[in-house]
Amino acid sequence: MVAKMNPDLKKERENASFDPEKITNFLYGGQESVKRKRELESLALNDPDYQHEDLNFMSREQQYETQLKKGILMVTKMKELKITSAQDQLFYTSAVLVSDVHPMSVHTRMFLPTLYGQATEQQKDKWLKLAENYTIIGTYAQTEIGHGTFVRGLETTATYDPKTQEFILNTPTLSASKWWPGGMGKTSNYVVLMAQLYIYGKSYGIHPFMLQIRSLEDHKPLPGVTVGDIGPKFGYDVMDNGFLSLNNVRIPRENMLMKYSRVEPDGTYVRPPSTKLAYGTMVQVRAGIVMFSGMNLAKAVTIATRYSCVRRQSEMKPGHPEPQVLDYVTQQYKLFPYLAAAYAFWLTGQTMMSVYTTSSSQISKGDISVLPELHALSAGLKALSSSMANVGMEECRLACGGHGYSHASGLPRLYTNATPASTAEGEHVVLMLQTARYLMKSYNQSLQGEKLAGSVAYLSGVQLVPAAGRTRNMLDLGALCDAFRHRAARIVGEAAAQLRSEMQGGKDQADAWNASSVDLTKAAMAHSQYFVVKTFAERLTDSRLDSSISAVLTRLCQLHALHGLVTNSGDFLEDGYLTGSDIRQARRHINALMAKLRPDAVALVDAFDFPDGILNSILGRYDGNVYQHLLEWAKASPLNKTDVHQSYHKYLKPFLEANRAKL
Ligand SMILES: CCCCCCCCCCCCCCCCCC(=O)SCCNC(=O)CCNC(=O)[C@H](O)C(C)(C)COP(=O)(O)OP(=O)(O)OC[C@H]1O[C@@H](n2cnc3c(N)ncnc32)[C@H](O)[C@@H]1OP(=O)(O)O
Ligand SMILES: Cc1cc2nc3c(=O)[nH]c(=O)nc-3n(C[C@H](O)[C@H](O)[C@H](O)COP(=O)(O)OP(=O)(O)OC[C@H]3O[C@@H](n4cnc5c(N)ncnc54)[C@H](O)[C@@H]3O)c2cc1C
Numbered sequence: 001m002v003a004k005m006n007p008d009l010k011k012e013r014e015n016a017s018f019d020p021e022k023i024t025n026f027l028y029g030g031q032e033s034v035k036r037k038r039e040l041e042s043l044a045l046n047d048p049d050y051q052h053e054d055l056n057f058m059s060r061e062q063q064y065e066t067q068l069k070k071g072i073l074m075v076t077k078m079k080e081l082k083i084t085s086a087q088d089q090l091f092y093t094s095a096v097l098v099s100d101v102h103p104m105s106v107h108t109r110m111f112l113p114t115l116y117g118q119a120t121e122q123q124k125d126k127w128l129k130l131a132e133n134y135t136i137i138g139t140y141a142q143t144e145i146g147h148g149t150f151v152r153g154l155e156t157t158a159t160y161d162p163k164t165q166e167f168i169l170n171t172p173t174l175s176a177s178k179w180w181p182g183g184m185g186k187t188s189n190y191v192v193l194m195a196q197l198y199i200y201g202k203s204y205g206i207h208p209f210m211l212q213i214r215s216l217e218d219h220k221p222l223p224g225v226t227v228g229d230i231g232p233k234f235g236y237d238v239m240d241n242g243f244l245s246l247n248n249v250r251i252p253r254e255n256m257l258m259k260y261s262r263v264e265p266d267g268t269y270v271r272p273p274s275t276k277l278a279y280g281t282m283v284q285v286r287a288g289i290v291m292f293s294g295m296n297l298a299k300a301v302t303i304a305t306r307y308s309c310v311r312r313q314s315e316m317k318p319g320h321p322e323p324q325v326l327d328y329v330t331q332q333y334k335l336f337p338y339l340a341a342a343y344a345f346w347l348t349g350q351t352m353m354s355v356y357t358t359s360s361s362q363i364s365k366g367d368i369s370v371l372p373e374l375h376a377l378s379a380g381l382k383a384l385s386s387s388m389a390n391v392g393m394e395e396c397r398l399a400c401g402g403h404g405y406s407h408a409s410g411l412p413r414l415y416t417n418a419t420p421a422s423t424a425e426g427e428h429v430v431l432m433l434q435t436a437r438y439l440m441k442s443y444n445q446s447l448q449g450e451k452l453a454g455s456v457a458y459l460s461g462v463q464l465v466p467a468a469g470r471t472r473n474m475l476d477l478g479a480l481c482d483a484f485r486h487r488a489a490r491i492v493g494e495a496a497a498q499l500r501s502e503m504q505g506g507k508d509q510a511d512a513w514n515a516s517s518v519d520l521t522k523a524a525m526a527h528s529q530y531f532v533v534k535t536f537a538e539r540l541t542d543s544r545l546d547s548s549i550s551a552v553l554t555r556l557c558q559l560h561a562l563h564g565l566v567t568n569s570g571d572f573l574e575d576g577y578l579t580g581s582d583i584r585q586a587r588r589h590i591n592a593l594m595a596k597l598r599p600d601a602v603a604l605v606d607a608f609d610f611p612d613g614i615l616n617s618i619l620g621r622y623d624g625n626v627y628q629h630l631l632e633w634a635k636a637s638p639l640n641k642t643d644v645h646q647s648y649h650k651y652l653k654p655f656l657e658a659n660r661a662k663l
Contacts, residue, residue: 003623003625004623004625005622005623005624005625006310006623006624006625006626008309008310008312008324008624009306009309009310009602009622009623009624012309012599012601012602012603013602013603013606015599016599016600016602016603017548017551017552017599017600017603018548018549018551018552018600018603019548020603020604020606020607020609021034021607022546022548022549022607023549023552023553023603023604023607024607024608024609026545026549026553027346027607027608027609028609033087034609036087036088036091037091037609038609040083040088040091040092040095041091041092041094041095041611041613041614042611043081043092043095044092044095044096044613045095045611045613045614047077049073049077050070050073050074050096052066052070053066054407054633054636055067055100055237055238055413056407056413057636057637057638060232060237063237063238064103064186064237064238064239064240066238067097067100067101067102067103067238068102068103068104068187070096070097070102071097071102071103071104071105072104072134074092074093074096074097074102075104075134078092078093094614095611095613095614098613098614098616099296099299099410099413099414099417099418099616100238100413100417101182101236101238101239101417102238103182103183103186103187103238103239103240104134104137104183104187104188105182105183105239106139106140106181106182106183107131107134107137107138107139107183107188109285109288110139110140110192110281110285111131111137111138111139111140111188111190111191111192112128112131112132112138113281113284113285114140114192114208114257114280114281115127115128115131115192115257116128117259117280117281117284117360118192118208118257118259118260118277118278118280118281119257119258119259120257120258120259122254123210123254123257123258123259126254127210131190136189136190136212136216137183137187137188137189137190138188138189138190138191138192139181139182139183139184139187139188139190139191139192139242140181140182140191140192140194140281141178141181141184141191141192141193141194141211141244142154142178142181142194143178143179143180143181144156144171144175144176144177144178144179145174145175145176145177145178145179145243146173146174146175146176147175148180148427149426149427149430151194151206151279152205152206154176154194154195154196154206155171155172155173155175155176155196156169156170156171156176156178156193156194156195156196156246157169157170157172157195157196157198158193158195158196158197158198158207158209158256159198159199160197160198160199160200160253160263160267161250162265162266162267164250165252165253165265166250166251166252166253167197167209167250167251167252167253167255167256168248168249168250169193169195169209169211169224169246169248169249169250169251170246170247170248170249171244171245171246171247176245177243177244177245178191178193178242178243178244178245179230179242179243180230180241180242180424181241181242181244182236182239182240182241182242183239183240183241183242184213184227184240184241184242184243184244185227185228185229185230185240185241185242185243186228186229186240186242187240188213188214188242189212189213189214189215189216189219190210190211190212190213191211191213191244192208192209192210192211192257193208193209193210193211193246194206194207194208194209194278195207195209197256197263197269199263199267199269200267204261204269205275205278206278207256207257207261207278208256208257208278209251209255209256209257210251210255210256210257211246211249211251211255212251213225213227213244214227222249223249224246224247224248224249225244225245225246225249226243226244226245226246226247227242227243227244227245228242228243229241229242229243230242230243234416234419234420235413235415235416235417235419235420236416236417236420253265259277260272260273260274260277260278261275261278273366273368274368274371276371276375277363277368277371279375280360280363282425282426283356283374283375283378284356284360285425286378286379286381286382286425286426286431287352287353287355287356287374287378287381287382288349288353289382289385289386289421289425290345290348290349290352290353290378290381290382290385291345291346291349291350291352291353292349292418292421293345293349293385293386293388293389293418293421294342294343294344294345294346294347294348294349294385294389295342295346295349296389296393296414296418297338297341297342297345297388297389297392297393298342298343298346298605298608298610299410299414299608299610299614299615299620300338300392300393300396300397300411300414300415301335301338301339301342301392301396301605302605302606302608302610302615302620303396303400303409303410303411303615303617303619303620304334304335304396304397304399304400304404304411304619304620305326305335305339305601305602305604305605306602306605306619306620306621306622306624307400307403307409307619307620307626308324308325308326308331308335308399308400309324309326309601309602309624310324310619310624310626311324311325311400311401311626312324312325313325313401316328326598326601327598329591329594331399332594332597332598332601333590333594334395334396334398334399335395335396335399335601336559336593336594336597336601337559337560337563338392338395338396339556339597339601339604339605340556340557340559340560340563341388341392341560342392342608343536343553343556343557343560344532344533344535344536344556344557344560345385345388345389345532347535347536347539348381348385348531348532348535348536349385351535351539352377352378352381355374355377356374356378359371359373359374360374372438372441373438373453373454373455373456375434375438376434376435376437376438376439376455376456377435377454377455377531379426379431379432379434379435380431380432380434380435380524380525380527380528380531381528381531381532382421382425382426382431383422383426383428383429383431383432383435383524383528384525384528384529384532386418386419386421386422386428387422387428389418389421390415390418390419390422393411393414393415393418393419394415396411397409397411397412397415400619403619403626403630404619406630408617408618408619408629408630408633408634409617409618409619409620410615410616410617410618410619410620411617411619413616429521432520432521432524432525432528433517433520433521433524435524435527435528436495436517436520436521436523436524438456439456439459439492439495439520439523439524439527440492440495440496440499440520442456442459443456443459443492443493443496444496446459446460446461455527455531456527458485458488458489458530459489459492472578472582472585474562474582474585474586474589475558475589477537477540477554477557477558477561478537480533480537480558480561480562480565481530481533481534481537481561483561483565483572483577483578484526484529484530484533484534484561484564484565485530485534486572486577487526487530487568487571487572487577488523488526488527488529488530490574490575490577491519491522491523491526491571492523492526492527494519494523495516495519495520495522495523498515498516498519499512499513499516499520502515502516526568526571529564529568532560533557533560533561533564536557536560536561537557537561540553540554540557552597552600552604555593555596555597556597556604558589558593559590559593559594559597562586562589562590562593563590565578565583565586566583566586566587566590569583569586606622618630618633
């Protein structure tokens with residue numbers, strides 16, 4: 001029997017100004033792609049082999065086991081079903097895994113990409129097939145208990161022994177123990193080990209090495225290897241993040257991944273074109289995190305928006321029926337800016353991935369000139385998108401009131417699994433400072449008359465003329481992009497001036513950098529925000545965009561820009577570029593835009609096209625039948641298996657009886 005749709009949600013859908021399918025096609029790159037996505041999703045969601053008890057009702061060990069089984073089934077079935085393209089795999093795996101990962105995820109996301117990116121053809125012949133086949137399962141072992149951010153400071157050593165043509169691997173101190181790699185605790189039998197290369201006592205910096213850590217016969221740690229799980233975390237329960245220490249473990253010379261740098265049998269070191277090529281896998285994942293953050297935010301906003309149309313609370317007018325909570329303008333102000341941000345990061349994520357693809361093909365042809373721009377852009381956007389998603393997902397949870405706190409909402413699990421994206425693959429501030437470093441360099445080049453290209457082109461010959469008194473239409477996307485560009489250029493210029501003045505005041509470069517670092521991160525943030533606003537606006541100029549959806553997408557883009565402008569209003573006012581009256585106008589526009597977006601809110605989240613199985617949220621159900629399913633879900637809790645829990649007999653009964661006896 002098909003369940004009836006909640007009448008409020010039904011009405012929302014009937015009243016929308018556009019057909020959400022058109023936006024779905026825009027977001028996923030066309031009708032064919034959407035069709036394929038739905039086929040793959042339904043294949044996964046209807047497969048009885050993937051059904052299991054709710055992970056929220058399981059212990060961590062059970063969760064690990066369940067997701068491992070599921071991950072193994074998933075990779076086996078993808079092979080059988082010939083699901084091979086990256087896009088198809090993403091559609092299928094998203095439906096199998098929902099908002100979780102599986103213990104071999106780092107194998108797919110980092111171990112394999114490191115082999116593709118860092119191994120020679122000969123090494124690929126040796127390992128790729130084994131890794132693609134899951135004959136060997138690997139992870140990316142870089143972070144140590146004492147150092148994660150400071151990659152150059154890692155302590156694990158790979159010392160070349162020319163006599164045997166082997167590397168001797170050691171974690172010489174407690175702080176050198178590898179710590180965090182996903183899937184290392186219990187699952188992997190191989191790692192890519194990032195270690196300091198030593199030849200004849202001389203250090204050559206961080207390099208990747210293939211290391212077998214467990215027996216392929218009985219999975220026991222190999223001699224010299226101590227390995228295990230690091231214990232429960234804030235989330236990511238299904239993942240066995242691990243520790244690893246090494247004591248004089250020998251590997252053959254051929255196990256150093258030598259696409260870019262080499263050690264010859266006699267110990268001669270051949271330098272790479274850039275030492276930063278060894279960081280390539282991190283750059284790839286950072287680029288992917290922009291889209292990942294947009295999607296997670298989209299999921300959270302879908303849940304909170306649908307629920308806000310089903311939920312009725314309080315009286316807006318005395319004696320009137322309780323309104324849908326989404327009719328409260330404060331609720332719209334909680335959700336709509338993140339709805340707009342989800343679209344912004346979704347589209348920017350696509351642009352970031354295409355920049356990544358183009359740049360990496362140039363790099364593989366030997367042109368490394370694109371590396372600095374790629375690194376700076378992916379670092380800043382990764383940091384901005386993940387932090388925005390964190391704040392947005394939490395706001396969505398709060399917007400769902402008490403039910404948002406229940407695992408039934410899907411929001412706690414979504415949040416705790418997605419929030420590492422702010423820390424892992426480079427901590428937020430650290431990455432912003434990397435972008436700032438590129439901005440300072442580019443800005444100084446522009447002062448010397450050099451013409452800049454790419455994301456920093458706007459720093460060339462920028463005219464920081466205060467434009468107060470000018471009448472502006474604060475809804476004009478061109479004017480909004482100009483405002484963000486001006487703000488970014490000004491803050492970059494001021495951070496550069498601050499840095500200079502610290503140095504002129506007697507500080508050396510490092511101290512001056514540290515003293516200016518709050519302004520520098522602000523510059524990187526302003527630069528990244530400008531890039532997102534500009535990208536969103538540019539995507540709307542696509543001539544293939546149907547006019548019925550370009551109106552509503554333009555409203556979202558305006559809201560995204562205006563909300564960023566109002567929440568950072570000081571930045572725009574500080575040099576008089578905008579006036580108090582502009583900001584007041586912006587605030588009024590936000591209210592008007594929210595009122596216009598209100599009837600389209602459900603259609604806008606429907607357009608993300610997350611089936612219920614992927615949202616995994618009772619509050620976000622497509623049919624809106626929330627209360628009935630909340631009750632059913634609660635009844636399934638293991639604590640409700642019996643009316644009287646065994647602990648009553650063990651603890652509560654004697655306690656009550658003892659108290660009664662004292663009366
Ligand atoms: C495909 C789809 C994917 C989908 C993705 C979905 C993902 C889901 C994610 C969910 C989250 C869960 C995570 C699970 C996996 C986590 C794995 C990890 O964390 S693994 C562990 C992750 N760990 C981390 O992320 C560690 C973070 N730390 C680091 O990356 C580095 O230590 C550093 C970058 C901070 C500094 O590096 P250092 O060597 O000290 O460099 P200096 O500062 O001295 O600067 C010198 C020069 O180098 C330049 N440059 C630097 N980097 C690059 C680059 N990559 N390139 C080019 N250039 C670069 C720099 O600009 C400067 O240039 P210049 O000014 O001289 O011209
Ligand atoms: C869920 C999860 C999965 C992970 N998976 C893996 C994996 O598979 N493989 C792997 O190798 N690693 C993995 N990591 C480790 C991760 O990459 C690191 O934790 C991350 O890079 C941050 O480094 P850190 O822990 O050393 O933080 P720290 O650098 O110690 O950060 C602590 C504080 O110091 C500040 N700080 C540090 N350096 C600077 C600086 N230069 N300037 C200003 N402030 C600074 C930071 O801003 C932060 O506030 C994972 C981590 C998590 C949480």
